[in-house]
Amino acid sequence: MCPLVVREPEVSAPRFGVKHRLARGGHVLILAAFVTFLAFPFYWMGLTTFKQTRDLIDITHNPFVFNLPPTLENLRVLFYDTQFGQWIINTVEVGALVTLITLLLALPAGYALARLSGRWGQRLGIAIFLTYLIPPTILFIPFSRIIGSLGLQDSLWSLVLVYPSFTVPFCSWLLMGFFKSIPRDIEEAAMIDGLSRLGAFVRVVVPISSAGILTVVIFTLTLVMQEFVYGLTFITTSSHYTVSVGVPTFLVRGDVYFWGSLMGACLIVSLPVALLYNIFVERFVAGFTVGAVK
Amino acid sequence: MSASIARQRAAAGRNRPWCDDEALLGRMLLAPAVIYITALVGFPFFLAIFYSLSDATVGSTTLHFVGLRNYEGILQDPTFWRSLQNAIVFTLISQALVVVLGKILAMALYGDFRGKWLVRLLILLPWVAPMSLGSIGWLWIFDPVYSIINWSARALHIFGPEIWPVWLGQPDLAMASVILVDVWRLLPLATVIILAGLSAIPQDIHDAAQVDGAGFWRHLFMINIPLVMPIMLVALLFGIVFTFTDMIVIFVLTRGGPFDTTQVIASYSFFTGVQGGDLAAGAAISLFLFPVLAAVAVVFLTLARRAEVA
Numbered sequence: 001m002c003p004l005v006v007r008e009p010e011v012s013a014p015r016f017g018v019k020h021r022l023a024r025g026g027h028v029l030i031l032a033a034f035v036t037f038l039a040f041p042f043y044w045m046g047l048t049t050f051k052q053t054r055d056l057i058d059i060t061h062n063p064f065v066f067n068l069p070p071t072l073e074n075l076r077v078l079f080y081d082t083q084f085g086q087w088i089i090n091t092v093e094v095g096a097l098v099t100l101i102t103l104l105l106a107l108p109a110g111y112a113l114a115r116l117s118g119r120w121g122q123r124l125g126i127a128i129f130l131t132y133l134i135p136p137t138i139l140f141i142p143f144s145r146i147i148g149s150l151g152l153q154d155s156l157w158s159l160v161l162v163y164p165s166f167t168v169p170f171c172s173w174l175l176m177g178f179f180k181s182i183p184r185d186i187e188e189a190a191m192i193d194g195l196s197r198l199g200a201f202v203r204v205v206v207p208i209s210s211a212g213i214l215t216v217v218i219f220t221l222t223l224v225m226q227e228f229v230y231g232l233t234f235i236t237t238s239s240h241y242t243v244s245v246g247v248p249t250f251l252v253r254g255d256v257y258f259w260g261s262l263m264g265a266c267l268i269v270s271l272p273v274a275l276l277y278n279i280f281v282e283r284f285v286a287g288f289t290v291g292a293v294k
Numbered sequence: 295m296s297a298s299i300a301r302q303r304a305a306a307g308r309n310r311p312w313c314d315d316e317a318l319l320g321r322m323l324l325a326p327a328v329i330y331i332t333a334l335v336g337f338p339f340f341l342a343i344f345y346s347l348s349d350a351t352v353g354s355t356t357l358h359f360v361g362l363r364n365y366e367g368i369l370q371d372p373t374f375w376r377s378l379q380n381a382i383v384f385t386l387i388s389q390a391l392v393v394v395l396g397k398i399l400a401m402a403l404y405g406d407f408r409g410k411w412l413v414r415l416l417i418l419l420p421w422v423a424p425m426s427l428g429s430i431g432w433l434w435i436f437d438p439v440y441s442i443i444n445w446s447a448r449a450l451h452i453f454g455p456e457i458w459p460v461w462l463g464q465p466d467l468a469m470a471s472v473i474l475v476d477v478w479r480l481l482p483l484a485t486v487i488i489l490a491g492l493s494a495i496p497q498d499i500h501d502a503a504q505v506d507g508a509g510f511w512r513h514l515f516m517i518n519i520p521l522v523m524p525i526m527l528v529a530l531l532f533g534i535v536f537t538f539t540d541m542i543v544i545f546v547l548t549r550g551g552p553f554d555t556t557q558v559i560a561s562y563s564f565f566t567g568v569q570g571g572d573l574a575a576g577a578a579i580s581l582f583l584f585p586v587l588a589a590v591a592v593v594f595l596t597l598a599r600r601a602e603v604a
Binding site: 027030031034035037038039041042044045048056057059063104105106108109111112113115116117121124126128129130131133134135136137138139140141142143144145146161162164165168169172197198201222225226228229233243244245247248252257259262263265266269270273274275277278 | 316317319320321323324326327328330331334335336338339341342345350352395398399402403407411413414415416417418419420422423424425426427428430431432433434435439440442445478481482535539540541542546559560563564567568573576577580581583584587588591595
């Protein structure tokens with residue numbers, strides 16, 4: 001065989017030596033350690049959810065197994081004795097409205113920043129990004145008075161109004177990066193075919209931007225679900241809580257913790273979103289990094 | 295002179311009709327977002343500055359201008375200095391851990407292996423779960439009586455019969471615990487971002503390195519880390535912002551205790567401004583978050599751009 005032909009696929013095929021096996025073992029070990037650290041609290045939530053309270057608080061019991069039969073009592077308490085169902089509905093409603101507002105504002109803004117503006121657009125893009133760095137912990141004090149004077153205390157509309165203040169800047173930035181990655185030829189071809197710039201954006205660019213839009217939707221919903229500080233400050237009636245505020249405030253009374261129900265609530269909220277994330281994670285990652293590195 | 299002629303010629307050359315509207319359209323598309331952000335971020339931000347110079351409280355509707363009195367009070371408040379120090383320690387340690395661990399985990403996740411989707415699902419969980427609920431999960435894990443960590447350590451004879459740490463009740467342990475929870479929460483995001491950076495390295499470069507006989511460490515330090523650096527900085531930027539301004543982990547786990555040893559600026563501002571009712575002092579404390587964040591952001595944007603140009 002000619003010695004120059006070295007870069008054949010066989011060169012990088014798996015080697016079955018000791019070194020290779022060691023590397024694989026190390027790989028598995030590293031992954032196992034990380035998965036244990038990151039997922040253990042959720043495993044623990046699952047176990048706690050289905051345990052009887054008497055089982056949980058007996059320190060002579062082995063906590064890793066069911067010493068008493070599993071029970072659905074904690075979930076019954078969660079759904080029938082608390083307003084957990086209502087909190088989920090509230091969260092979904094607020095999430096849907098905030099997502100809508102975010103898309104309506106961030107899609108055109110992201111496109112304008114990517115295509116229709118020169119140097120000042122770049123500066124404005126950075127300015128928009130910087131506003132994202134002003135945290136709720138600075139803004140909630142003035143907001144508490146603004147919401148009061150608008151008569152929106154204890155109303156879900158206060159959250160619908162305020163949440164886009166952190167979703168719009170981030171999503172505009174994200175979409176700007178996404179639109180920059182779309183070849184200009186596509187719009188130029190559409191405009192040569194007679195569409196205006198606006199028409200090309202609405203009819204050509206938006207339809208092929210489903211990955212970017214999806215990223216924004218998932219990101220917005222996640223941020224809304226996670227938000228705690230504004231919800232805690234503006235909302236005072238239990239039936240108006242969102243999930244992330246209702247569970248820790250209503251189920252934690254003084255020093256009494258309903259551990260089973262608390263853990264069940266956290267698990268029920270986290271798992272569906274995690275599955276959704278996982279299905280779209282490639283797009284999510286692509287959208288995220290394009291947005292991040294411009 | 296010649297520049298302006300060139301510009302005129304360029305403008306005349308672009309004779310397609312939509313060109314004239316380009317700048318206008320750009321402004322129109324941008325206006326709604328800019329107005330919304332100005333009204334809901336810019337305006338309250340300046341209101342926060344105004345409040346910090348006033349005597350606003352939760353109860354009263356009137357307020358008076360008091361100059362820098364609130365700031366003078368804060369600068370003489372030992373709890374504030376403690377909070378500032380805690381916030382810096384909390385952020386630096388947790389983000390150093392997040393970047394190093396995130397890099398390791400991203401490299402372990404790079405490439406294909408069986409069960410990858412399940413591993414990815416499990417690893418993303420802490421980022422997806424609402425922080426207030428995830429923190430409550432840890433509150434149960436750190437429980438002074440029923441802590442699973444203590445039970446396991448004793449069962450495995452790591453802890454002797456005398457050792458039963460109260461994770462959230464002892465100053466150093468409490469800080470270590472909140473840092474652990476913050477790392478747990480932000481590691482998935484950093485990993486996902488760094489993984490995307492790794493995936494963006496062209497395969498040619500890896501091939502070339504292999505042909506040149508680069509070993510694992512050489513490959514790591516000469517290729518992997520330098521090429522992923524800009525995006526790692528982005529991950530770090532997000533991490534620092536989320537950690538430095540966060541109060542949820544502290545609020546749920548320790549309420550700043552024991553003895554303010556885990557109090558950070560964000561939580562101290564909340565306890566002063568909302569629970570203490572002193573909106574003015576709370577606003578003044580929270581404003582100490584801003585210059586740090588702005589400086590961090592400027593540094594990172596500059597570095598990221600420089601790395602991109604090079």
